[in-house]
Amino acid sequence: MLAFALRGVNSTVSQGFALREVSFELPAGYVMGLIGANGAGKTTTIRSLLGMRGVDSGEIELLGHPVPGPVALRQDVGVVLDRGYLVGDWRLAEVERTLRPFYDRWDAARYRELLDGFGLDPRAKVKDLSRGMAMKLMIAVALSHGARLLVLDEPTSGLDPVARDELVGILGDFLLDEGHSVLFSTHITADLDRIGDYLTLMHGGRVVHTGPKDEVLASYRIVRAGPEELTDLVGIELIGPRRTPAGVAALVRTEEAELLGRAVLVEPPTLEEIAVHIGASPARPGRREVAV
């Protein structure tokens, strides 16, 4: 079973930005990292997946149902966004009293247990929580209503390393149940090194690459060479080349890297290097820099 799937989704956001033919899917029981620079289309994709915005064309499937689907589908989806969406003057105990009537499987004991585990005081007000604490509150809410799919949009941006590490641990616990899945958008790729099973790279509203993490990592190579060494090769696309007086560093597809000569240093990239170079490449297809 698929946790979700997007097939050929097009959605116009503004005159200058749209999702174009966005397609990717996640089997149930896995974590997908949605990676891209700011403005790549991650949040728009997530809002489309959750049925919070309409799409111009294409199909979206969520937990076996088409989107927009039955309202009850939202019982199974926990949403954690980079911006809170609770009233600042609510106390954490009130958050529970407010949200509980909406969820059939709300577990009050679990909510209290999670608050306790996260070091959150039920008497504290939402507006007085730090960013990390607010993130934990949203996760506590999502886990208390028995969500099968967690959708997190930039949950780690602005968090310190300790809080980020805790969040990754919490997600690890959530995934102990085989039917649970996570979609995790971020531009901090280090978080996905630990828990990402699948990756989708987005740039300029398009999916650049999607698949199992190891496959995505194996698809690219970082090439480094002196200023003159990448000048006599034909047809090799340099993705997001970074030029310095000392030389050039660029991402290339693995099959193309094999064509490069010995003067060029070829290395497996880190996830961050892939994200950085793809983020630095032109957003529109057809404007490729090719080594000649």
Next chain:
Amino acid sequence: MSAVARVAVLHLRTVAPYRAQGLMVFGLIVLVLARTPAGLVPALALLLAPMLAVHPFVIADKAGLDVLHAVLPVPRRAVVLAYYAWALASFLALVTAGAAVAVLLAQLQGQALDPASLATPLTLSWALFGVNIAIQLPLLVRFGYARASVLGTTVPFALVMIAVVRLHLTLGSVQSWLPLFWVLGAVAVAGSAAVAVRLRGLR
């Protein structure tokens, strides 16, 4: 509990932390009209009830509750209708409290204001409130508080005031029109709710 009722309770919880401000305005209006208790209920309906009706929009705008409404397992339609349910419930609570205070004040001052004589101000209040929110709520549903606050609150208020002045509406002048005022308020609110549900789909 129905989806509309659950969301109406959510709206109540949304504004609950700010109840002190509402009580202060209520107290102020009572204080100003203490010597003319008959005018208390229409004043509350005209001044405080519309403020209470739009307060969930104000907080929603500030706290990003649009997202909460979108992720909760309730139909979008229920969220819109719950704004009306909240507005009507708060109106009812307000005029009930206002009527009780008006009767009490009248008794303290030896004035004749029995529950039957409150029928006229209550009817007038209902019609004014109904027309007011019938204009406000669809605008706020469609555009949100940040974009529609001025248009959504001043226009209906101005229209209602113009109607009161131009039609020479006084407690005495509307006696024979009371059933019509009840119907006018109900039709305005029902029609407005239908429009708002459609407009929500356009967001």
